[in-house]
Amino acid sequence: MIHTLEPILRDHPFFQGMEDRHIQLIAGCSMNVRFNAGDVIFHEGDPADQFYLVREGLVSVQFVIPNRGLTTITTYGNGEVLGWSWLFPPYRWHFDARAQQPTHALAFDGKCLRGKCDEDHDLGYEIYKRFMQIVTERLESTRLLLLDMYGNIR
């Protein structure tokens, strides 16, 4: 009996409202992965050929600041999406990602999906629409961080 990831994708909020034929196409590019705490998921500058949906665990997005060392700039936990660099040229990661805890995720082959989006623009629209929502939310969060809300006014 072949188990596909279609039921998991169908139930995931990220894919909510997507047509079955698109879910089937996406499931064909996805697989289950697990990382131990401390595992590097991707490195800054490496080809960005995948994205992830965290099913359980916590992933840190980090980069090295001279004289400050490795700094965590954000984390993604259960149900959240990791990675959008696979969508836009030059398809390279801009940060490091590391599992903070033992993490189960769905990994999606970005190259495979990009090809399918080129062939089926309806699928492409659905994918980009969902990622734009995430980009918007993260831009908003970043703006709030830039405000340094908890900083002392002296």
Place this chain on the structure above:
Amino acid sequence: MTAGLVPDPMLPTPYRIQRVRQETDDTFTLELLPEDSSHRFSFEPGQFNMLYVFGVGEVPISISSDPDDVPLLKHTTRVVGTVTKAMRQLKRGDTIGIRGPYGTHWPVQEAVGRDVVIAAGGIGLAPLRPALYRLMAERERYHKIVLLYGTRTPEDMLYRHELEQWRGKFDLEIQVTVDRAASSWRGNVGVVTTMIPRAPFDPSNTLAMICGPEVMMRFTVMELVKRGVAAERIYLSGERNMKCGIGFCGHCQFGPTFVCKDGPVFAYSHIAPILGKSEV
């Protein structure tokens, strides 16, 4: 009625400092007992006192202690101005003046039978701690209790030891996030609002209490409403410059309300039209 029997609302009661606890780099807690042991004092979670550093000035500070453990009073304060700077210099045994308690309180009773979401940002956890004490004291009366707490860095977390104790002792979901952290931090990094979409509560039966910087509260409200929490069951604690604390002087006017008298705890639905308006 004899005038002498009515306490003068502008007259502070002397309290003796029992302990000064350094919470973070710029935040400290004063533990106080009345000099007159017969002095009666009670308060509800969310109310504040006016604290008078003699010869320097008076500031409004939320009460952060257990409402069921009076007369001991705790006030957690951040050093931000002349009075709080002078307050930080006070030592055990020094005297400070207290007027209060003033203002409205968190609707802890309205939350009975519901999930409770407490969203705190920075020092905003201090005015919410009395509500947490009350919720923990009557834990069986509430469904899920979720504390979402955001601070600037891990070192800025308030009451860390107590939160860890509560997490172990009670059925309390605590999610902490910081704005930035070194790689040694094993928890969440990001703004507090990002925890709302996946926090474990039933939005159709949730009451939310929020305290923190005003921007944080506005965005937290937006996320809660987006998640499905009814606007009329969202409460937040406002902050404005106060002088008298009893609605006479008008310093803390916030649209048609006075924060000292009609707040500091407001139903979001009551102040939504003026929240975030630069003219107010």
